[in-house]
Amino acid sequence: MPSNLSSEPVDPKKPWTWAEAIWRERVASVRAGRSLKPAAWKDGARMAVALSFDSDHETIDLRNGGASAGRMSQGQYGARSGMPRILDVLERHGVPASIFMPAVSAMLHPEEVRRVAGAGHEIGIHSWIHEFNSVLDHETERDLSLRAADALERLSGTRPVGMRTASWDFSPYTLAIIREMGLLYDSSLMADDEPYELLEKGEATGVVEIPVEWIRDDAPYFNMDRMASARPYGGPAMLLDILRREVDLAFEEGGLFQVTLHPHHVGHRSRIFILDEIIRHAKAKGDVWFATHAEVARFCASEAGTTAC
Amino acid sequence: MPSNLSSEPVDPKKPWTWAEAIWRERVASVRAGRSLKPAAWKDGARMAVALSFDSDHETIDLRNGGASAGRMSQGQYGARSGMPRILDVLERHGVPASIFMPAVSAMLHPEEVRRVAGAGHEIGIHSWIHEFNSVLDHETERDLSLRAADALERLSGTRPVGMRTASWDFSPYTLAIIREMGLLYDSSLMADDEPYELLEKGEATGVVEIPVEWIRDDAPYFNMDRMASARPYGGPAMLLDILRREVDLAFEEGGLFQVTLHPHHVGHRSRIFILDEIIRHAKAKGDVWFATHAEVARFCASEAGTTAC
Amino acid sequence: MPSNLSSEPVDPKKPWTWAEAIWRERVASVRAGRSLKPAAWKDGARMAVALSFDSDHETIDLRNGGASAGRMSQGQYGARSGMPRILDVLERHGVPASIFMPAVSAMLHPEEVRRVAGAGHEIGIHSWIHEFNSVLDHETERDLSLRAADALERLSGTRPVGMRTASWDFSPYTLAIIREMGLLYDSSLMADDEPYELLEKGEATGVVEIPVEWIRDDAPYFNMDRMASARPYGGPAMLLDILRREVDLAFEEGGLFQVTLHPHHVGHRSRIFILDEIIRHAKAKGDVWFATHAEVARFCASEAGTTAC
């Protein structure tokens, strides 16, 4: 039935005219299935902490045409000043992280890829040049995803097992591409605080979702665009307060704390303390497993016995 | 006179050219009439507290065309993670609330409707699919309102007695529809802190307004839209500070404290404490009646002897 | 020379092509002349405090076409709930204020005009229906200004002596109209913290400017527009902190503290404490003259011996 109905003309501006099958189909397109929250985390830990950094660097400006020397220099800051500060904090605390890099960013900064990989951090797919997936056709998105995986493997020596869409722009084709690529997990969606299995049109896919949220992303708080209205809306102390509260309830619920940070945002002098403090805050809970997104996904899949495990 | 004048051409962009009868007519169209603030609240309580939650879930994204997997997953979060946390807090404190649900949201989540109704909370009308009323003609808005009421009654077993327009978008037809449906109350307008009787073109309608305000709504503080400029503007501590001050003066004035929260906003780990703290803060005053919007409206109407009572 | 030059074609989008006489003419059009800050305030007070309230009420929505029941109800809130709370605070502290009212707002709320005037507060001109002056031609702006003054005089019994342009939208014709009307002062510009004499094309006008600033206006912090990106950007505690600092330096400098508040913003339960606290804070300095804008303007003009005095 839905397949018949979906061939009818549907006005996206008038959803109140849609038949029930239409809106049910839209909702079911990509959806959270069963929770993959384990009874306990690795070695019985009460909380898992998955830190991630999107090393976009110059690709933010390239995505927009590459014409602004100022924005380009902000991108270079991420690689030159931000990422080293971040990696120092991670090293001092001895905790792993997942670094999601557009292929072009990795090709511009092979030394960063080597340092990241050498330190045992995970490197995940994050588009070709930070393009928005939703403006691409299926074939282009697929081609860029495959080339991105190849580039990261070539530079890091390891085939990535997870994907984070750039700007969390998960297109109608993204899940099919992830399945075709045989990836373990995605980390772009927001239907839960805990890992879950992705459903495609109601069908279990075995793909693990490590959910993200703008709440636990530094960009909405810190992004600044002179020509647009984006401004830094709250100070770094506000972001730390929010992340601490997220950690507190993650621990209370025996769950996962996941966070997405950017070298060109949190890597600044007035913000790096947020990363330091949030690691301290989590460690102080005493019973915590710091892991990469891949390790979390693999553990959850294994505990739950999903097909992709 | 006004009816004659209103047939004259009136330029909405040049209100300084309008005759006095025109702007008086506009102002009088839908208006606060007599205050329904009672001398004392039920059983002599000094303050009434009316908590409400708009369970929009996936309808926010469906209203916008249903094409974003990310926004859709945020909607699912509201149902999957946010609402359970909220209902747990309400249960722990033993306080009732009013849940306003678009019909499509209710049909997507019948288990939520059952849990909400089973816990004794009120379920109110909140559009069909979160459509903006002001883009609809009278007949369409009427049809959707009636179908929404039917759907909620079918799923919850109780006919709703109150309406909250989606996005508080009260159209030129909304009040006529509310009157035709024989509803007890509306909760979309902002002319007072206390309940009042709605006037239509100067005529008392017997319909109770339980006024809302963006100040006491979590969405303006927490909404985030990557493509638009909406960002989270203040931290959760700021919202709690604001709501505490609203409670303090409501108690001081012997009035009503009403608040509008959303599962996909306040339901998050870093924000749920706001609900908990605001209930504690109100309870600590000692002499407080927690009630649904319907109970408040019925009590006010009864004390005032309005026709709808 | 400038008059010749100004008849040349000038591209407003390419100011770098303008002859020097052109940009000097633009700068000189309306300008702060000599400071009217007195050696000491009335009776030797060290600081003057001039509180003002723009009682726009329903005219905000009428200015935009008068089609939104929600925005209209927010306007009614200003008259019904906000202004009474404000007047109570002023009465409790025994301090005067200046109320700027669009004529239409005054005609909609004659009882407010009577209460305000009866309490000894000043009523000043504030447009006809909150129109933007910069979209009007000279004749229309002049006509509306004159009609507004007439309406306020008719309702309050006193001819206004000062003007505040709606939205501080001071057009190329405003100063000429103020001079033609023989007004004592304007309160729409921002070239100083202290009163000053307005210059028109370099010529002293005798018109006193009581300067305002968005910093000392509650609207930028509290305005909320669902369809636009305006949101409440900082909590009430932030605004109080800012205003306290303004008071502190005004006192230190022996100057004027002027503030612009709105019944539909600061009049809310969670914000009215700001007015209360700021009056307390100023009073605690010990040596303060609370005055209307007209009293401040008259005192400054008198001390300085300007022509309008």
Place this chain on the structure above:
Amino acid sequence: MPSNLSSEPVDPKKPWTWAEAIWRERVASVRAGRSLKPAAWKDGARMAVALSFDSDHETIDLRNGGASAGRMSQGQYGARSGMPRILDVLERHGVPASIFMPAVSAMLHPEEVRRVAGAGHEIGIHSWIHEFNSVLDHETERDLSLRAADALERLSGTRPVGMRTASWDFSPYTLAIIREMGLLYDSSLMADDEPYELLEKGEATGVVEIPVEWIRDDAPYFNMDRMASARPYGGPAMLLDILRREVDLAFEEGGLFQVTLHPHHVGHRSRIFILDEIIRHAKAKGDVWFATHAEVARFCASEAGTTAC
């Protein structure tokens, strides 16, 4: 190769279609080269502090067409009230600063230029009339830059040695113009916290970059535009907190703390304490060199032995 490739048609909206040489060329156009952070600052100081003020005054409004009396008066405030307060604070603390002035601003305020120069502060180039460079062709930008330098030299008696582009709008021609003018430094880009040498298409230029950041600029936090969505997003206490953290890590890293402030923003009564406190905070570290941008650039160039030194 790149020169050939760059003559191919390149779609700025589809960067994922670009050949590698294209995006590498874009990235390399203007870029941070070797760090010029010295082993120690002058006389062995551990931290350098470079304060700067962009004295834009009326040119902000002139740049936008010069038609708003309100915006123009805000510009005059910068010259009349803001800058004197700032210069008083600098004098009290005995610290130097760099003042960047559009030529038109300097011509409108020759007395400010004299006071600034007389106090030993540096005056740097800051466009002709605050124009956006990116809308100009090479010849126009060059002509305006040269005329701006001439005007500042004529008014201050000293030829400027550094440039800050207005709104940090560094065009594709800016670096070539800086080199042609033989300037010592630019201060418009953001690739590091420490001074660095600018590369043009991979070639070392000898031009020192004193990097800026929106984080250390008061405008993003304080700008207000009634018609646009710019609002003051955080209070002055938030900005002070951010700047203190920047100072703390600059000292810890033995680096440079650079800040960009505006007379019409930080010069207000409720904000001037930020400047005072940040100077105190830096001084309290004990081992600090306060210097102009030119002094910092010259010292760095000298220590590093760059060609421009």
